[in-house]
Amino acid sequence: MHIEKNVFDNIFNTIMDIKGKTKDNFKARKDLKLYCNRPELHVNEDERGKLFMPKASYSLTIEQKREVCNCIRNLRMLDGYASNISHCVKGDCEFYEIKSHDCHIFMQRLLPIAFKDLLSKPIWEALIELSHFFRDICSTVLRVKDMEQLEQNIVVILCKLEKIFPPGFFDSIEHLSIHLAYKAKVGGRVQYCWMHPFERFLHHLKKKVKNRAHVEASIVEAYLVEETSTFCSLYFDQHVETRLNRVLRNDDGGFVNPKGRLSIFTHSG
Template structure:
């Protein structure tokens, strides 16, 4: 659950070039220069102590960012399927803020593959869509051993494709942990029996019962009792 959220934050932060979240920064370009990789992306010193960072293959223009954010903001989902992801989109600042774990889950598996098709180059979009497909298949309600074996052999290739696109700073420990998700599924079974999305949603529901912050437990118990009474009366 949190692995997917961190992977989504890396992707969105890097594509939209969000401050403090983008993995394509000066330090990443200096790392490439130190390792002798991708000379076309090495920083170029300019006058008055300024540095020019050449655009990478995944660098998006303002128009492409607007297209990506417009698709995510205008999406309509069934009631209860997900929270209002459009509230997290800030078109004026060209950023996405305030996403919860389940928002990242929906964004990675459902929205991102659609939004990237017309918003970025084909090579980058195909690699990210394959990563999204991997998460969607591993979160299926039914898992077969032959499918897991195929995914286990496929995920290293997907990460290698991403390594040829993104800078080394993109690959944090959370991105690396995607390699071990298949082995975890083989040991624990389908992930939807083990993740915490229903629990977190229920805790969020209880949080709304708090009216007196000096006594939160009493507010929750009173609100829960009233909800049970209304349910009983309605039956």
């Protein structure tokens, strides 16, 4: 989960050329001059002797970045499929607080669409292959032969990315992607391994903190109150609204059956 998020952050921030987060900087361009034969990306000097970086083919222009931002602002997802990603866009092409699950959705579903007409075909195809790799890894059905094929595909995908991005783009996170297919082949579905439910639960617990001088005790006290009140609500009459028979958030006016509880709790206490 975190590998996918970090890979997405590196790709998205570099393509969008987000200041302070992009992997395409002066240090990366200097490394490019030492280790790669790509003179079109080398740091040059202008007439005044000031260093500047030529525009890279994998980096979007201002107009293209605004087009991507407008697309994300107008994006609408199914309820429960993802959060409101449009809230991540602030001001003029500035992104804030893209959560890990939003990165998961963007990496697997939106990345090939967002940059389809903005990047050259070789770069776009490499991003599509990377997106399909993470989508296949997160599939609900995993076959051994498919995972063995993905082990070979990810090596080729990273080689294609090395021809596109500078050496500074690649760190330990990109290398860890090579081991994901083997881990899925040995450990099974990744849905049983990632941290999404645990991070949501930790966020739920952190909201209970009222006394910052005693954080753990505050969480324990609030959690015990919540569990006790929930258990007691099992003995309430059916017409009393509790968290167990509360109308759903997207209720269409239908009938909510209050008898979906154990028979022991249907008797008056």
